[in-house]
Amino acid sequence: MRYIHCLLMNLILCFVLCGLANGQPQISVFPVSPPFGNVPHGDPDIRGTKTVFSTHGISGTRTIGSGGDYGTLKQAFDSINVNYISDTLRLVLIDSIYHEPQLLLQLASGLPVPPPLIIAPLSGSAHISIADSSGEEAGIHLMNSPNVRFDHIRITLDTPSGWWTVVRLEGTFPGTQFSHVDLDGGSASLGIEAFADSASLEVRGCTMEHVGAGMYLGGLMSVTMAHSIISNNLDFGISFDACAGAVRIDSNIFDGNNAACAAMSGTIQGRQLSFSNNTVTGYRAIGIEVDGFSFVEPSFTAPMAKAL
Secondary structure, eight states: OOOHEEEEEEEHHHHHHHHHHTTTTOOEEEEOSOSEEOTTTTTOOOOEEEEEEEOOOEEEEEEESSSSBBHHHHHHHHHHHHHHHEEEEEEOOOEEEOOOOOOOOOOOOOOOHHHHHHEEESOOOEEEEOOOOOSSSSSEEEEEOSSSSEEEEEESSSSSOOEEEEEEEESOOEEEEEEEEEEEEEEEEEEEEEEOEEEEEESSSSSEEEEEEEEESOOOEEEEESSSSESSSSSEEEEEEEEEEEEEEEEEEEEEEEEEEEEEEEEEEEEEEEESSEEEEEEEEEEOOOOHHHOOTTTOOOOOOOOO
16 A cells, blocks of 8 residues: 555656656646545545646637537537646637537636636627526625636626526636626626635626616725726615725716615725726615725825725
8 A cells, every 4th residue: 555655646746747847737737625645554635635637728719609619609618628728718709699508617726827708709799698507696606716707798697586696706707807898697685796815806897677676895905997887776786795905996886766875884994095087876865885994004294084
């Protein structure tokens, strides 16, 4: 048994060294429960080790749709999930509409931060209609998937009930961007749900409609929303939950349809805060309500804010 353990560990080391020599990661080894430890005889215990093989680097331009490199967006995501992005990857939507199941993008653990992944139509705008296929309650789920950009896309949920959010962002996802994206939730509770310890999100020129609330943002380090429209009918436009760092909410329209509570609410601790040129209508309670507001002053300067 000890000989087998040593042989297997040597093989793993060879794979890692070969991957580094070729300039691309080929294998990732990291402990999972139970923790990595030693068996009574002193042999390394590899039973608590998860091995992830990344066998193929994907980059360049790949077309999605009839006659394309991938027939559906799900096929493209599934391929990315079991491989890795070696350089900027553009998924070009060549059809006008896509009927997809619920989509999951989850990049391989243990790999470096990947280059950008850009999802955009060949021209104009593309429509992605998502069916409830797994009961996850999210149309598109990005897990630990940084540097992903959606551009000029309309995303709709094709059933009227049972959805929680159109898009869910979870884990580590710095550099995530939505540009000129229309999120139609039908009757979903949220347009975008994002929660992480280290992540950033940009929303520019987008619309969120037919949702109970626009965005729930938890633990993000950087948030930018500009020139966008949130039309919600139940609760809040944006809810901040312990967001820190730079928060910029500029030149947007918040429409509560005379039913929702607050355009913006929650807890923020930041160094660069900007709320400007926003139009707020139709909220029953208040435009902006921020609890536990904390302002971090720059060093060696006069106070810029005072809590009363």
